[in-house]
Amino acid sequence: MMSERARGCGHPVGSHTGEVPTLASATVGARFWLLVEHTGPWASHLSECALPAEVHALIERATELGVRPQLIRRPGRRDEAAGPLRILVADTTAEVPWLAEGFFDDPGDLDLGSLVRGVVPESCILVKEPVFLVCTHARRNACCARIGLPIARVLGESLPGRVWETTHVGGDRYAANLVCLPHGLYYGSMSQAAAIAAANAYRHGEIVLDRFRGRAGIPEPSQAAEHFVRAHTGELSVGGVAVESTRSDGDVTEAVVRHGDVRFRVVVERTVFAPCGTACADTIMTYRLAALEPIRCGTPVLT
Template structure:
């Protein structure tokens, strides 16, 4: 088992920066209900051959596979496989659900084109994933399990435990689907605030890691514009263009609010957070700093 949380005395409290650390490669999701146990890696899990084949097929298409389970209870025995698929890409992310006897009936090709597979039904409520993958990292179980139970009590039906989502050092990790919003170092209070905000179409910047599927410098640029403007609607801030320039990333970021739409030039550069005394376990953490933020166009209704 990976290092326990005793080796990470302050990383999980919000003292370390978490911004711009959401998983870059997760635009499309395959979520398979499996009560466990979960091995450290999905290809080592004791799963039916047909499920391993589905995971391999998804991975080859660039779809992120996750195992999920209800907090504190096992799934009932059934001949079908319970699956969710989600697209976090584009302006209108979606989440859909299906149950399959033959997993070949699941059209993953439609998913990577942003189309709901015919065998699935759209889900209108958000889905909250809490990483509890203890065989991957002990902190994910020690911190994630009580958080998952707490959220499940307060948001019944909407919360699932999940396998590794990326960023063990940020446990407890919370992912909000379908938009793929990542939060890290979550306390119970921070998690319920983030979940309730997402249910109302908003982002909370406290402990917000970023949106999955977007390069990390662009996540940082969006974060700094949100902080500058106070625009917290999920779709209210988005990078329109970006380029690398002398070790920095230069972005044009659109911000849309009730006051109108405006654009900002944002320059971010890599930075390193060196843990202070008391965070003796931690390596230096790569992050980003704001080098420039300038409004290009006034808000136009």
């Protein structure tokens, strides 16, 4: 039976409207990705899905290696895919992030060891165009399907062959969630117009800061530091900002962030956002900017 949480959104007012801060909320443990085509149905958790035993074995092996597994299907499609199993793999935090695709009669033939070494498996071919994932996992949270399905359909019509519905990507309070691969860029609380704008920007190598959750696979304080430097400088290119080093003390993190030839000292603090404006039971952790300044010659930097 579907849980109470899955039946309704169960999140604070404004969670899905863009009123709640989304920054620095991309899934930290998602550097490597395994996407397995399965048209459904999708249970609440992957371990409960009706998948062939060899696919379950692949997902278990991926999880043990720190690879994030996802099920994917084309928007609106529910017919079973015939022929070999389609699988996509990605390394989102490599110096040059990449995405590759392969078709397998036996999923056990996929070399996940190569993936975690940052090497494209021999059985896969690099994908040159970006891919977009929209979470539509109704059994995990009803809002993911209610809001995500129309967005997946519209994006799929705009970018045929580039869009997939997917299972839980993390942060269902931010539904609808959009993930842009191969860089692992997360967006949340998306409308159809916002999703199209974000996808088009990514196709041109840029980020839209509005409703941008951050980049998967890097710590949340680093995501926050990058976000505030982008907001300060107006830098929107995907690779235009990078954290060089960080030092944390409790909820406070000091980071050195590079933007072109300039480096910034950025201090961010983890804080609570209460949607009600009072002490809500269901609060959201976010980050505030405590300091941001250019590092001048001779200024000590983090080591």
